[in-house]
Amino acid sequence: MKRNVLLSRYTTFRIGGPAEYFFEVKDKKELTSAVKFAKEKGLPFFILGGGSNLLVSDKGFKGAVIKIENCKLKTENYKVVADAGISLNKLVDMSTKKGLSGLEWAAGIPGTLGGATFGNAGAFGKSMKDIVEMVEAFDIEKDKFINLKNKKCKFGYKESIFKRNKNLVIISIGLKLKKGNIKNIKKRIKENLVYKKEEQPLKYSSAGSVFKNPKGKSAWEMIEKCGLRGKQAGRAKISDKHANFIVNLGKAKAKDVKKLINLAKQRVKKKFKINLEEEIQLL
Secondary structure, three states, X not given: OEEEEEHHHHOOOOOOXXXXXXXXXXXXHHHHHXXXXXXXXXXXXXXXXXXXXXXXXXXXXXXXXXXXXXXXXXXXXXXXXXEOOOEHHHHHHHHHHOOEEOOHHHOOOXXXXXXXXXXXXXXXXXXXXXXXXXXXXXXXXXXXXXXXXXXXXXXXXXXXXXXXXXXXXXXXXXXXXXXXXXXXXXXXXXXXXXXXXXXXXXOOEEEEEOEOOOOOOOHHHHXXXXXXXXXXXXXXXXXXXXXXXXXXXXOOOHHHHHHHHHHHHHHXXXXXXXXXXXXXXXX
C-alpha cells in the first residue's frame, strides 16, 4: 500500500490528482487483501487497469485505487487464458507470433485486457464480445471468485455486466481465437495501424474517444458540425484531427477537459436534440 500517489502517472491522459490509498495487485491474494482493507476502512475503491479510458479529477480520489497488475498468459491450441493486467498490445504480439487470428483490430489500442473486456472495447467492426469465452471475476459482495461465460457477461456497445456491476472485478479472461496466416495477420494489423495514425491524434496524450456514438450517428461528426473542432479550454483541446478526441497539450487540467465535454454535450443537444453519453469514465 502507498499513500497519496499521483494518478496522472497512471492514465494515458496524464491528468489527475492523488489517490489517498494506492495498491498494485499481482494475484488473487493481493486483490482480496486490498479489497478487504478498503471494506474494513469503509473506503470507496476504484479498480484501475491501464488508465486509457479515464479522466481523473484534479483533486484526485479520496479512497483506495486498486491497480490490476497480474500478467500471466497461457495458450493451448486456439485458446488463450490471460490475466486482466496484461497489455492488449502484448497480447496482439503474442497471438500474431503464434498465428492466431481474431485480435488484429486491437493493435494500437492502449490499456489492458481487463479494461478492454470491462468496456467491450472494439474497432473496425469487431469487439471483445466476439472473442471472449469465459471471464473469471472476484465477486466482492459474495467474497468469492466466479466464472462467467460470454452470454453472462452481457456485452453491449461499449458495455458489459462488469461496467454496470462494480462488485465484479475481472481477474482473468479466456479467449477463443482462430488459426490464421501470420503474413495475413501482420498485413491487417499494419493496415489498421496506418488508418489510426492518419485519423487519430496519436502524438498527444488523450483517453481515446470521449463519447459513444449514438445509434446511427457519429459523435465526431456532430461535434464537428457544431463548430467545435479545435476548441480549447486551458491546455485541453478538442482535436483538429478527430473531434471525438480531447487532447492534453501539456499540463491540462481535468476541469478544462470537463469544460469541453460539457460544451460538446450542450451544443450537440441544442443542434441535434441528442444526448451524448461519455465513453470515458470520470473519477
